[in-house]
Amino acid sequence: MCEDESIEVAANRVLQERTGLDDIFLKQFNVFSEPERAKRNPIVQDLIDSGANPDLKWFDQRFISVGFYALVDFSKVEPTPDSISDLCAWKNLDEVDSLILDHLQILNKALETLRLQLNYQPLGYNLLAEKFTMPELQRLYETILAKELDRRNFQRKILSYSILNKLEERKTGGAHKAPYLYEFNLENYQKALQNGLYGGW
Amino acid sequence: MCEDESIEVAANRVLQERTGLDDIFLKQFNVFSEPERAKRNPIVQDLIDSGANPDLKWFDQRFISVGFYALVDFSKVEPTPDSISDLCAWKNLDEVDSLILDHLQILNKALETLRLQLNYQPLGYNLLAEKFTMPELQRLYETILAKELDRRNFQRKILSYSILNKLEERKTGGAHKAPYLYEFNLENYQKALQNGLYGGW
DNA sequence: ACAAAAGTGTTATACGTACACCCATGC
DNA sequence: GCATGGGTGTACGTATAACACTTTTGT
Numbered sequence: 001m002c003e004d005e006s007i008e009v010a011a012n013r014v015l016q017e018r019t020g021l022d023d024i025f026l027k028q029f030n031v032f033s034e035p036e037r038a039k040r041n042p043i044v045q046d047l048i049d050s051g052a053n054p055d056l057k058w059f060d061q062r063f064i065s066v067g068f069y070a071l072v073d074f075s076k077v078e079p080t081p082d083s084i085s086d087l088c089a090w091k092n093l094d095e096v097d098s099l100i101l102d103h104l105q106i107l108n109k110a111l112e113t114l115r116l117q118l119n120y121q122p123l124g125y126n127l128l129a130e131k132f133t134m135p136e137l138q139r140l141y142e143t144i145l146a147k148e149l150d151r152r153n154f155q156r157k158i159l160s161y162s163i164l165n166k167l168e169e170r171k172t173g174g175a176h177k178a179p180y181l182y183e184f185n186l187e188n189y190q191k192a193l194q195n196g197l198y199g200g201w
Numbered sequence: 202m203c204e205d206e207s208i209e210v211a212a213n214r215v216l217q218e219r220t221g222l223d224d225i226f227l228k229q230f231n232v233f234s235e236p237e238r239a240k241r242n243p244i245v246q247d248l249i250d251s252g253a254n255p256d257l258k259w260f261d262q263r264f265i266s267v268g269f270y271a272l273v274d275f276s277k278v279e280p281t282p283d284s285i286s287d288l289c290a291w292k293n294l295d296e297v298d299s300l301i302l303d304h305l306q307i308l309n310k311a312l313e314t315l316r317l318q319l320n321y322q323p324l325g326y327n328l329l330a331e332k333f334t335m336p337e338l339q340r341l342y343e344t345i346l347a348k349e350l351d352r353r354n355f356q357r358k359i360l361s362y363s364i365l366n367k368l369e370e371r372k373t374g375g376a377h378k379a380p381y382l383y384e385f386n387l388e389n390y391q392k393a394l395q396n397g398l399y400g401g402w
Numbered sequence: 403a404c405a406a407a408a409g410t411g412t413t414a415t416a417c418g419t420a421c422a423c424c425c426a427t428g429c
Numbered sequence: 430g431c432a433t434g435g436g437t438g439t440a441c442g443t444a445t446a447a448c449a450c451t452t453t454t455g456t
Contacts, residue, residue: 119401177426200320377407378453
């Protein structure tokens, strides 16, 4: 974060630098400030225990991170490293095993937050093509939740939010029955983002 | 926040200094980092516009705040100012109109977060006496939500979470029919705190 | 006796879940 | 024609909302 920008603006900037995308859903979820968090990493612990590398001072530094997660259509983006990154690439969640510092905890907290927010926030805009099919939207939810959902119940639930416009067109060219195309009803989508989808108390 | 403590520990410490309480529900909800946020305050704006007080440099400083909210039984606490506070006192929400910086926005964001969390987190432990009545718990929810709830539906919903133990005793001495006393089932309460109360997807 | 608070119950409706059936398309 | 994916519908259980009746207690 630079001196003249808010943390949100900074997060947007970094996202822009690495993906080229702008106006992306970006959500602050937690601050990580544990003094020893750099050293809590098992890899770092192994290094310290082994006494191998004497140059561990870096891990004595104090880091304070504000976690953000963004929702990005990865097929549209070629990730590019910025000035402080050597490598910037897409990974499947199940490929991610070791990360520096406590970044694995951060990732898990982000996932947890995202899954919670799914209960009262609509999702999918700018993650899908402008016109998309119901199965495509469902795959998106299933990917994030890492579990399968019932086709018919998913459709009913999503449609009940009235954030979608059903189009006359169908998506042809697929191997089976042509599914209808939908687009987001932006007005209602925005409203749902602000007011939430779940009634609660 | 000192150099050797996390932001959570620091928040706990400050809460402890001002209330004397420990082990209180304390939840991080947002980071506020807008560069101009000190100046965005209408009172400060008036000052600047009037040109009255030339000593406005303080508002040029960059503040970054991590917002926490705590749930405290105010009847048990005599708030006491700490080293950086002149005054520390309880206020009703409707008495709060002007605050320095953007602290009014922070307060509102805290309330919004709390009300959302009410949908999937139990609430009441250490806000009520060890034994309490259903109406007392309901008042608590009604106060936070700033709206009335149906007695019978409230009871059913809360009981369905099975975070309460119903006791044989009744609270006598009141002017009317003696209500039953309840206590929290701490084991289930903790579970509910971790796993959430609402099923969702 | 009465008002006010509290216990308990009922009913209609909405929602989530788990299914079954039919239709279109490529092989 | 058959496997597969997709559109649509139904039955069941549970949760929510709205509402009524009875019991207790102090005045």
